[in-house]
Amino acid sequence: MSPLTSNGDEGKLRTIAKSTPVPLAGLMLGMASTGNMVPEYRWFFGFFAFTIMFVLINKIVFDFKSIKEELKNPAIAGIACTFPMGVAVLSTYIKPYYPDLALGIWIGMLALHIALMLYFTRSYIIKFDLKKCLPCYFVVYVGFSVNAFIAPVYGQLLLGQILFWFGFISFLALLPPLLYRIVVIKSLAEPMIPTIVIFASPASVCLYAYLKAYPTPDTMMVYILLAFSVILYVATLSLLPRILKLKFYPSYSSLTFPLVISGIATNATFLYLSNNEKDLPGLQYLAYIEIALAVIVVLYVLSRYVHHFIMKRYMAESKAN
DSSP states (O other): OOOOHHHHHHHHHHHHHOOTTTTHHHHHHHHHHHHHGGGGGHHHHHHHHHHHHHHHHHHHHHHHHHHHHHHTTTHHHHHTTTTHHHHHHHHHHHHOOOHHHHHHHHHHHHHHHHHHHHHHIIITTTTTOOOGGTTTTHHHHGGGGGGTTTTGTTHHHHHHHHHHHHHHHHHHHOOOHHIIIIIIIOOOOOGGGGGGGGGGGGGHHHHHHHHHOOOOOOOOOHHHHHHHHHHHHHHHHHHHHHTTTTTOOGGGGGGGGEEEEEEEHHHHHHHHHHHHHHHOOHHHHHHHHHHHHHHHHHHHHHHHHHHIIIIHHHHHHHOOO
C-alpha cells in the first residue's frame, strides 16, 4: 500500500471518528444484550454490536481529544460507561473460542468502568447539584452491576454477589433524587428526554444480577426487585410514544438496553419461579411482550442511526458529486 493510500485511509478513519457520537455505545450494549435475550439470533445482533464496538474504538484512537472534552458534559460522561458495559457483554460471545482473551477483555472493562466511575464521582457527585442530575447517573453506578451477571461466566460468583449489592445500594440511593429531578423539577433539555427510559433499567439490572449471582436466591427478594422492575418499566413505557415523536438524537440509544434488560430479567424471574413451583400468573406473557417490544425498539433505533449517520452522509456525497 502506498503512503498516499495509507494517508487517505487514515483520513477516512478520522472523518468517521469525528462523526461518531459517544452515545452510540448505548446501542452497542443494547444490541449485545439483545443477542443474549434471543439466542436464536445471537450472532445477528452480535455482528452489529461488534461493528459498533470497532467504530467506537476507531473514535478512541483517532478522536480521543474530543472524547476528553465531551466527558466534561455529565450526560456524555454517564453514557460513556455503556462502552465498558457493552464490551464486557461482548466478551461472553468470544469466551467459548478464546477464553483467556475474553477474561482479559472483561477484566479490562471492569477497570475502565471503575476509572470512569471515579472520574464521574469526582466531577459530578462530590459537586452534587440536584438540578443537574440526569437519568444517566444510574448507568455509572447501577450499570456496573451488569458485571454481576457476567461474573459467573468466568467463575467469579463471589465478585458477582459483591457487584449486585453495590448496584442495589446505588439504585436505592439514586432513585429518590433522580425521581424528584425528573418528576418535580423537570426542565430536561429535549436531547436528554430519551434518557428518561433509563429508569426502566436499574431495578431490572439488580433483579437479573441477583438471580445470576445467587444460586439459591431468596424468593421474597426476587418479588421485591420484580415489583420495582415492573413499576418502573410500566411508568417508563407510558412515556415512550411521546419520546418516539421527537426528532432523532444520539440519546435515542438510551431506549435500547433498558427495554432489553427488562425483558431478560422478567423472563429469568418467570423461569426461576416456575422451577420452584411458584408460578406468578401472567408473568410469562409479560416477559414475551417485553422481549418483543425490546427487539422492535432496538431494530428501530439501529435504523434511525443508520439513516442519520450513514444514509444522510451518502446522499449528501452523491449530491456533491
